[in-house]
Amino acid sequence: MCCLFLVCLSARLCGHRHNAFCREVRTGAVSGMQSPDADNHRGTAKKDLSRILCAVQSRWAHETEVIIMSPDRILFVGRGAELARMNAELGKVRAGSPRIVVVDGQPGIGKTALVRHFLSRNPDVTAMWASGEQNESRLSYGTIDQFRGVEAEVADPLEAGAALLETMGDLQAGGEVAVILDDAHWADTASLHAITFALRRLRADRIMAIVIVRDPDDHCLPEGLRRLLAAESTARISLAGLDAEEVRRLGDTPLPLRVASRLRDHTSGNPLHIRALLEQVPADVLADLTSPLPAPRSYAMLVLSRLADCDSRTQRLVEAMSVLGASAPLWQAARLAGLMDPVAALDQAVTARLLEERSTENGVVVAFPHPLVQAAVYRDLGPARRMELHGQAAEVTGDELAGLNHRLRSASHPDDTLVAELAAFARREAGAGLWSSAAVHLTRAARLARAENERVRLTADALEALLLDGQVTGAVTLTRELPQGCPVAISGYAHGALAFVTGRLNEAYDLLTDAWEHCVPDDEPILAARIAENLAALCVMRAEGAQGAWWAGQALRLAPGRPGMGLARYLRLAGLGISGNIATALALLPSLPNPEFATSFELDAILGRGVLRTWADDLEGALRDLAGVVTASAGRSVPFRLLAASMLGYAEYRAGLWDDAVVHAEISTSIADGAGQVWHADIAHGFASWVPAARGEWDQAAEHLKAAAGLRLAGTATYATVCSAEAHLAVAKGHHDQVVAVLKPLADLGHREGSHEPGVIAWQDLLADAYIAVGEDKEAEAILIPCERLARQRGRHSVLAACARVRGNLHAFREEHSAADEAFQAGLVHLARISMPFESARLRLAYGEFLRRWGKRALAAEQLRAARDVLKRLGARPYLQRCERELAACGLRTSAGHARQGDLTPQEQAVARLAVTGIGNRQIARELMLSTKTVEYHLSHIYAKLGVTSRAALIAISNTDT
Numbered sequence: 033m034c035c036l037f038l039v040c041l042s043a044r045l046c047g048h049r050h051n052a053f054c055r056e057v058r059t060g061a062v063s064g065m066q067s068p069d070a071d072n073h074r075g076t077a078k079k080d081l082s083r084i085l086c087a088v089q090s091r092w093a094h095e096t097e098v099i100i101m102s103p104d105r106i107l108f109v110g111r112g113a114e115l116a117r118m119n120a121e122l123g124k125v126r127a128g129s130p131r132i133v134v135v136d137g138q139p140g141i142g143k144t145a146l147v148r149h150f151l152s153r154n155p156d157v158t159a160m161w162a163s164g165e166q167n168e169s170r171l172s173y174g175t176i177d178q179f180r181g182v183e184a185e186v187a188d189p190l191e192a193g194a195a196l197l198e199t200m201g202d203l204q205a206g207g208e209v210a211v212i213l214d215d216a217h218w219a220d221t222a223s224l225h226a227i228t229f230a231l232r233r234l235r236a237d238r239i240m241a242i243v244i245v246r247d248p249d250d251h252c253l254p255e256g257l258r259r260l261l262a263a264e265s266t267a268r269i270s271l272a273g274l275d276a277e278e279v280r281r282l283g284d285t286p287l288p289l290r291v292a293s294r295l296r297d298h299t300s301g302n303p304l305h306i307r308a309l310l311e312q313v314p315a316d317v318l319a320d321l322t323s324p325l326p327a328p329r330s331y332a333m334l335v336l337s338r339l340a341d342c343d344s345r346t347q348r349l350v351e352a353m354s355v356l357g358a359s360a361p362l363w364q365a366a367r368l369a370g371l372m373d374p375v376a377a378l379d380q381a382v383t384a385r386l387l388e389e390r391s392t393e394n395g396v397v398v399a400f401p402h403p404l405v406q407a408a409v410y411r412d413l414g415p416a417r418r419m420e421l422h423g424q425a426a427e428v429t430g431d432e433l434a435g436l437n438h439r440l441r442s443a444s445h446p447d448d449t450l451v452a453e454l455a456a457f458a459r460r461e462a463g464a465g466l467w468s469s470a471a472v473h474l475t476r477a478a479r480l481a482r483a484e485n486e487r488v489r490l491t492a493d494a495l496e497a498l499l500l501d502g503q504v505t506g507a508v509t510l511t512r513e514l515p516q517g518c519p520v521a522i523s524g525y526a527h528g529a530l531a532f533v534t535g536r537l538n539e540a541y542d543l544l545t546d547a548w549e550h551c552v553p554d555d556e557p558i559l560a561a562r563i564a565e566n567l568a569a570l571c572v573m574r575a576e577g578a579q580g581a582w583w584a585g586q587a588l589r590l591a592p593g594r595p596g597m598g599l600a601r602y603l604r605l606a607g608l609g610i611s612g613n614i615a616t617a618l619a620l621l622p623s624l625p626n627p628e629f630a631t632s633f634e635l636d637a638i639l640g641r642g643v644l645r646t647w648a649d650d651l652e653g654a655l656r657d658l659a660g661v662v663t664a665s666a667g668r669s670v671p672f673r674l675l676a677a678s679m680l681g682y683a684e685y686r687a688g689l690w691d692d693a694v695v696h697a698e699i700s701t702s703i704a705d706g707a708g709q710v711w712h713a714d715i716a717h718g719f720a721s722w723v724p725a726a727r728g729e730w731d732q733a734a735e736h737l738k739a740a741a742g743l744r745l746a747g748t749a750t751y752a753t754v755c756s757a758e759a760h761l762a763v764a765k766g767h768h769d770q771v772v773a774v775l776k777p778l779a780d781l782g783h784r785e786g787s788h789e790p791g792v793i794a795w796q797d798l799l800a801d802a803y804i805a806v807g808e809d810k811e812a813e814a815i816l817i818p819c820e821r822l823a824r825q826r827g828r829h830s831v832l833a834a835c836a837r838v839r840g841n842l843h844a845f846r847e848e849h850s851a852a853d854e855a856f857q858a859g860l861v862h863l864a865r866i867s868m869p870f871e872s873a874r875l876r877l878a879y880g881e882f883l884r885r886w887g888k889r890a891l892a893a894e895q896l897r898a899a900r901d902v903l904k905r906l907g908a909r910p911y912l913q914r915c916e917r918e919l920a921a922c923g924l925r926t927s928a929g930h931a932r933q934g935d936l937t938p939q940e941q942a943v944a945r946l947a948v949t950g951i952g953n954r955q956i957a958r959e960l961m962l963s964t965k966t967v968e969y970h971l972s973h974i975y976a977k978l979g980v981t982s983r984a985a986l987i988a989i990s991n992t993d994t
Contacts, residue, residue, distance in 0.1 A: 108149045110278035130234040132241040137271030140304025143244040159210040164219030175223035193229030228257045273301020289706035332408035338384045345377040354410035355421040359399035446482035465667040467501035502670035502707025521551040535710030561591035568603040575786035581607030605640030610786035627660025647791040649866045651687040674703045678716045688869030714740040714750045718757035725761040728909035752787035756795040764910045771802035790828040797834035833862035837875045844882045873902035889922040943970040
């Protein structure tokens with residue numbers, strides 16, 4: 033027998049809804065609450081609602097997958113580990129071992145969707161479906177009758193089970209069969225007994241039972257089936273909620289990470305509820321952190337039906353709790369509800385699964401079992417009752433923040449006193465680096481302010497907090513709220529800062545310079561400092577280092593204690609660094625503590641020092657600074673954390689700590705993409721491509737470079753970084769023509785700060801080497817000479833070593849052997865003064881190649897072995913393969929050698945290794961520094977010795993030997 037049997041216990045697909053009807057019922061309930069005899073009317077209306085909802089509760093429960101799987105579109109995200117587990121179990125089934133898998137989870141979590149997606153990825157499996165139905169659970173054999181070909185019109189479950197086994201056996205002629213029972217907890221008992229009988233008799237069959245159930249211990253399942261599901265041989269997959277990154281992909285377009293995180297927390301990651309909210313709630317409400325989210329309508333109806341069955345005291349307690357929050361002390365809830373003795377009401381609310389009781393050291397705390405329960409009750413209160421309770425709650429709570437929020441939600445008109453208190457609280461939060469809280473309360477204060485000038489000023493404060501917290505979408509919305517008569521300085525700052533973060537650098541520069549011209553720094557020092565700091569960042573990005581340092585100095589002069597972006601000190605140091613004044617910049621720094629003991633302003637300076645040390649080849653000091661900054665950066669602004677992670681990854685790449693570099697590069701790209709930091713996203717992705725490119729992980733490197741294709745403004749730091757990253761990938765692949773195509777436009781721009789400053793962005797050595805490889809030695813020297821001159825002036829040993837490698841290759845190309853040898857030796861001297869393993873390995877590889885071609889194989893092998901050890905440790909596969917080929921050409925056995933090539937000479941082995949990669953004779957000649965005729969000569973001998981007549985046959989032999 034060849035059968036795959038899937039038993040699915042979950043909620044069914046059902047697109048039927050009663051939204052309009054539900055709205056009418058809810059309207060009646062609310063109107064009852066507003067009547068003079070509020071308690072009587074509310075109780076009557078809600079009890080009517082409860083009776084009506086009883087008829088549709090099963091319909092809601094059926095709706096489990098409809099929102100994530102519709103007839104015209106199937107949307108499935110995440111669940112990689114679960115699918116891998118199911119595929120592993122299917123593999124055992126295909127091998128002849130029957131398996132049972134339990135998939136459990138709360139309603140709406142995606143159990144049926146998982147099974148359907150699993151089957152869609154295994155189309156060779158024939159699927160049979162049946163489903164339990166709550167309203168048909170007393171119809172004997174009603175579920176098993178749905179299986180195609182099973183006739184169960186018998187009174188004995190054993191006979192029905194035997195009929196099912198027979199049907200499964202008949203279907204095996206066409207391959208594995210999936211027999212799916214959906215909603216088995218609603219299936220009739222006779223069908224479940226029959227299925228249990230069938231499952232227990234699987235022995236040598238290729239059968240897989242996937243049991244999808246809300247709870248495998250549910251007593252509505254027969255005891256025999258529960259034991260079967262609990263057996264050690266049964267695999268269990270418990271579905272939890274989606275994470276924030278998966279929630280992002282549930283929308284028609286990717287959601288902002290902050291919105292996705294908010295939805296995930298509100299719904300516990302339940303796909304059903306998330307999709308319902310995406311359909312029912314406007315996008316601006318989802319993005320507005322100041323606006324509470326509702327519960328999905330279907331879910332809210334069930335919660336309200338349970339609340340309607342409670343007495344008025346319990347209803348008041350639950351309603352009071354919905355205003356107080358997710359949890360609160362029982363005494364607060366009782367006081368707000370007007371209850372002297374709340375115990376009986378609490379007991380009824382707990383029984384109805386509306387509240388939970390938790391004992392703590394400080395007394396009894398009451399909480400909602402799920403955020404959606406609170407949301408359903410809170411939204412049902414109605415505006416008047418909600419504002420009344422918030423006003424009373426402000427007097428009950430003793431917490432400053434909670435009191436402010438309650439007062440805000442009870443305010444029906446502008447309140448200058450409340451605005452001042454909100455703004456003061458927000459500025460204290462900003463001073464502590466709590467930008468999200470500061471943004472929320474400044475936004476609320478701005479919208480509540482009476483005077484237009486105060487509203488504009490608070491809006492500018494809120495905008496800065498939003499940008500520092502990475503809430504770009506919220507900043508866009510807030511900027512649109514600026515009035516028509518807004519001062520040019522504030523309007524220019526707001527629109528310019530937003531343009532900068534979103535990568536519109538030229539537009540941002542124009543707006544911010546105009547804002548500066550309309551600003552009076554002595555009268556508005558905070559606003560002027562904000563404008564200056566943004567201009568400093570812009571100038572550094574535009575490779576105008578000296579100008580960037582000047583603007584950063586202005587920001588520090590105007591408001592030295594302003595928390596702000598926390599990057600003014602970094603920007604001043606970076607600006608001086610890219611303009612060639614690293615020594616001057618380092619001399620400006622006072623004695624700084626270790627990062628873990630640094631203030632926020634000192635941490636800013638330590639970040640700058642770490643970057644300067646990276647550029648100046650002091651990698652040990654750079655790693656100490658930058659690693660400490662990243663560790664201490666929790667709570668700092670998004671731009672600060674992004675830069676810290678990105679620059680640490682860059683330093684680790686240069687220091688040969690590639691695994692760590694990958695981690696921090698991925699962190700930086702995640703921050704940049706998730707928080708909409710377009711201004712640095714391309715640089716972060718460019719850095720992130722370097723390690724996978726050097727390791728031969730082409731797809732991963734290409735993915736980062738594709739993501740880095742946004743900002744390509746010539747002359748900017750972004751442009752130079754991305755060009756360099758693309759060249760690194762082309763070099764690793766051996767595509768010299770592509771290196772020239774990518775980097776020549778950068779060279780044609782002429783000298784630029786940053787991109788030409790030695791040690792900042794490496795690209796000149798790549799371009800010069802590529803020119804040599806394509807036979808353009810004069811162009812190579814034209815690139816090399818100014819780079820060497822500037823590197824000597826700066827004392828940059830890493831750049832001098834790279835130039836020495838290129839200089840050695842240039843002399844070798846011109847057959848100036850002694851000069852080439854001296855150049856390579858000079859490079860080794862420079863590398864002895866720094867610790868850059870990959871640069872050292874590349875130089876030794878090039879030196880070894882030269883020595884081998886010069887006929888000095890013993891010396892070549894010495895350099896190549898040293899290079900091989902480093903490349904192997906780094907995992908630099910393309911370079912390692914090249915090194916192995918050179919070692920083979922030296923007549924040495926390598927890990928890549930093939931037994932059938934034992935009769936080939938070292939030169940023939942080197943040619944053969946390249947030939948089987950599929951590259952042409954001309955490229956082989958370039959790699960080995962041979963003529964094309966020589967390559968053809970070697971290939972003819974290779975074919976003769978190995979008994980083949982074509983390159984295809986040679987490749988086949990290579991694959992067989994491998």
